[in-house]
Amino acid sequence: xxxxxxxxxxxxxxxxxxxxxxxxxxxxxxxxxxxxxxxxxxxxxxxxxxxxxxxxxxxxxxxxxxxxxxxxxxxxxx
Numbered sequence: 428x429x430x431x432x433x434x435x436x437x438x439x440x441x442x443x444x445x446x447x448x449x450x451x452x453x454x455x456x457x458x459x460x461x462x463x464x465x466x467x468x469x470x471x472x473x474x475x476x477x478x479x480x481x482x483x484x485x486x487x488x489x490x491x492x493x494x495x496x497x498x499x500x501x502x503x504x505x
Contacts, residue, residue: 443496451503461503 451458465471472478480488 440492440496447500457503 451461
Protein backbone atom coordinates (compact mmCIF):
# COMPACT_ATOMS: atom_id res chain seq x y z
CA UNK A 428 0.00 0.00 0.00
CA UNK A 429 1.37 3.40 -0.99
CA UNK A 430 1.95 6.18 1.50
CA UNK A 431 -0.72 8.29 -0.19
CA UNK A 432 -3.26 5.47 0.21
CA UNK A 433 -2.38 5.12 3.90
CA UNK A 434 -2.69 8.86 4.42
CA UNK A 435 -6.12 8.88 2.77
CA UNK A 436 -7.30 5.97 4.93
CA UNK A 437 -6.00 7.64 8.07
CA UNK A 438 -7.82 10.87 7.16
CA UNK A 439 -11.01 8.93 6.36
CA UNK A 440 -10.89 7.09 9.69
CA UNK A 441 -10.09 10.25 11.64
CA UNK A 442 -13.07 12.09 10.12
CA UNK A 443 -15.34 9.11 10.77
CA UNK A 444 -14.25 8.84 14.40
CA UNK A 445 -14.61 12.58 14.99
CA UNK A 446 -18.07 12.61 13.42
CA UNK A 447 -19.24 9.72 15.59
CA UNK A 448 -17.65 11.20 18.73
CA UNK A 449 -19.50 14.48 18.16
CA UNK A 450 -22.79 12.59 17.90
CA UNK A 451 -22.13 10.66 21.11
CA UNK A 452 -21.08 13.78 23.03
CA UNK A 453 -24.53 15.27 22.45
CA UNK A 454 -26.13 12.65 24.72
CA UNK A 455 -23.90 11.46 27.55
CA UNK A 456 -26.33 8.72 28.62
CA UNK A 457 -26.25 7.23 25.11
CA UNK A 458 -22.46 7.61 25.08
CA UNK A 459 -22.13 5.79 28.42
CA UNK A 460 -24.40 2.96 27.27
CA UNK A 461 -22.49 2.59 24.01
CA UNK A 462 -19.16 2.65 25.88
CA UNK A 463 -20.36 -0.01 28.33
CA UNK A 464 -21.63 -2.24 25.51
CA UNK A 465 -18.43 -1.97 23.50
CA UNK A 466 -16.26 -2.46 26.61
CA UNK A 467 -17.93 -5.80 27.28
CA UNK A 468 -17.35 -7.01 23.72
CA UNK A 469 -15.05 -9.94 23.05
CA UNK A 470 -12.74 -8.08 20.67
CA UNK A 471 -11.93 -5.22 23.04
CA UNK A 472 -8.68 -5.15 25.04
CA UNK A 473 -9.25 -5.30 28.77
CA UNK A 474 -7.09 -3.59 31.42
CA UNK A 475 -3.48 -4.68 31.00
CA UNK A 476 -4.00 -6.25 27.59
CA UNK A 477 -2.41 -5.08 24.35
CA UNK A 478 -4.83 -4.18 21.61
CA UNK A 479 -2.49 -4.63 18.65
CA UNK A 480 -3.00 -7.86 16.71
CA UNK A 481 -0.20 -10.38 16.40
CA UNK A 482 1.91 -10.14 13.25
CA UNK A 483 0.09 -13.00 11.52
CA UNK A 484 -3.32 -11.42 12.28
CA UNK A 485 -2.70 -7.87 11.02
CA UNK A 486 -4.18 -8.30 7.54
CA UNK A 487 -7.38 -9.84 8.93
CA UNK A 488 -7.55 -7.14 11.62
CA UNK A 489 -7.19 -4.34 9.07
CA UNK A 490 -9.88 -5.92 6.89
CA UNK A 491 -12.16 -6.16 9.94
CA UNK A 492 -11.62 -2.44 10.68
CA UNK A 493 -12.22 -1.56 7.04
CA UNK A 494 -15.54 -3.42 7.13
CA UNK A 495 -16.56 -1.61 10.31
CA UNK A 496 -15.73 1.78 8.79
CA UNK A 497 -17.69 0.99 5.63
CA UNK A 498 -20.79 0.00 7.57
CA UNK A 499 -23.70 2.32 8.20
CA UNK A 500 -24.19 2.35 11.98
CA UNK A 501 -27.74 1.78 13.17
CA UNK A 502 -27.06 2.15 16.92
CA UNK A 503 -24.58 4.29 18.88
CA UNK A 504 -22.39 1.31 19.77
CA UNK A 505 -21.91 0.20 16.19
